Amino acid sequence: MKNVVEPLLEWYLKNKRELPWRKDNNPYHVWISEIMLQQTRIEAVKKYYLRFMERIPNILELSRIDEDELLKLWEGLGYYSRARNLKKAAIKIVEDYNGIFPENFDEIIKLPGIGEYTAGAISSISFCKKEVAIDGNVMRVYARVCNKDIDVSDIKIKKQVASEIKKILPDRPGDFNQAIMELGEVICIPNSTPKCEICPLNKICLAYKEKTQELIPRKIVKKEKKEEYLTVYLLIYNDKVALKKRENGLLKNMWEFPNIEKQLNINQLKDIFQNSQSIEEAILNTHIFTHKKWIMKSYLIILKQPLLDYDWVTLQDIEDKYAIPTAFRPFLEYLKKRH
Numbered sequence: 001m002k003n004v005v006e007p008l009l010e011w012y013l014k015n016k017r018e019l020p021w022r023k024d025n026n027p028y029h030v031w032i033s034e035i036m037l038q039q040t041r042i043e044a045v046k047k048y049y050l051r052f053m054e055r056i057p058n059i060l061e062l063s064r065i066d067e068d069e070l071l072k073l074w075e076g077l078g079y080y081s082r083a084r085n086l087k088k089a090a091i092k093i094v095e096d097y098n099g100i101f102p103e104n105f106d107e108i109i110k111l112p113g114i115g116e117y118t119a120g121a122i123s124s125i126s127f128c129k130k131e132v133a134i135d136g137n138v139m140r141v142y143a144r145v146c147n148k149d150i151d152v153s154d155i156k157i158k159k160q161v162a163s164e165i166k167k168i169l170p171d172r173p174g175d176f177n178q179a180i181m182e183l184g185e186v187i188c189i190p191n192s193t194p195k196c197e198i199c200p201l202n203k204i205c206l207a208y209k210e211k212t213q214e215l216i217p218r219k220i221v222k223k224e225k226k227e228e229y230l231t232v233y234l235l236i237y238n239d240k241v242a243l244k245k246r247e248n249g250l251l252k253n254m255w256e257f258p259n260i261e262k263q264l265n266i267n268q269l270k271d272i273f274q275n276s277q278s279i280e281e282a283i284l285n286t287h288i289f290t291h292k293k294w295i296m297k298s299y300l301i302i303l304k305q306p307l308l309d310y311d312w313v314t315l316q317d318i319e320d321k322y323a324i325p326t327a328f329r330p331f332l333e334y335l336k337k338r339h
């Protein structure tokens with residue numbers, strides 16, 4: 001692997017993408033972008049990142065922001081615990097480090113929501129510490145360059161790769177970490193044919209030499225996701241719609257349209273909502289989480305009187321103030337079209 005360092009850095013300096021969070025090495029910028037980039041594509045993150053920085057430009061502001069406003073800014077990125085952890089970590093930095101981001105990996109990794117990858121990325125990019133940042137891209141490039149048929153999701157193997165890469169880190173560890181990840185994102189891409197002809201490592205890559213690059217890394221068969229059926233109530237009274245905060249489980253504390261974890265038919269709904277003026281089937285939506293799948297059937301229910309258990313808000317209020325998770329967004333779009 002040590003032979004990859006020079007060509008990789010050379011390639012990166014000439015080809016690195018212009019990204020809003022790469023304008024400097026400020027740890028706040030690196031941290032926020034790395035958390036947003038977990039589970040979300042670079043192109044999609046750009047607009048969220050710029051909006052976030054405009055409203056919350058530094059750690060102190062983040063430590064003070066109202067949680068509902070923070071979640072509203074995060075709306076669309078999903079995995080909302082990431083946003084909550086950002087605020088918790090900001091409070092800890094303000095309280096324990098006087099508002100200044102800690103430099104060392106061992107301190108950074110103790111902050112809420114920060115794992116090995118993110119701690120490695122921040123300490124290497126912002127503070128030039130010789131720490132690795134191993135993500136799926138790095139694992140794939142490593143497996144192909146060394147032509148090793150490894151399971152890249154295996155934690156033990158990941159640790160071995162991390163220790164091997166740590167030994168070859170150059171004096172610019174941040175550039176190296178970003179370079180190998182970027183190579184994995186744009187050249188040594190997953191699944192489809194990697195772009196070996198234009199790869200700066202093609203003279204040293206063993207998979208390319210052996211023509212095994214499309215077989216490595218080995219494909220992992222994913223487990224079937226558990227299916228759950230939900231009935232979603234789109235309750236309307238005058239020009240307002242009912243929202244509630246989710247009390248537990250997935251999306252805890254997020255705003256949602258009231259729902260129940262089973263599928264009900266229209267007659268069952270008539271029994272439940274006896275003060276309704278009308279009930280009709282609305283839309284179906286399926287939402288896939290990491291480990292489960294929600295199959296959601298919704299009903300539009302016009303009430304004669306509001307129910308006390310809910311917050312009654314206009315559609316404009318939702319747009320302005322309430323963060324609705326992606327799983328429930330199609331119902332909001334349906335209500336807007338109907339309006």
Ligand code: SF4
Pocket residue numbers: 141144145187188189194195196197199200201202205206207208213
């Ligand atoms: S030569 Fe091909 S397989 Fe090897 S690192 Fe480059 S893109 Fe990946």
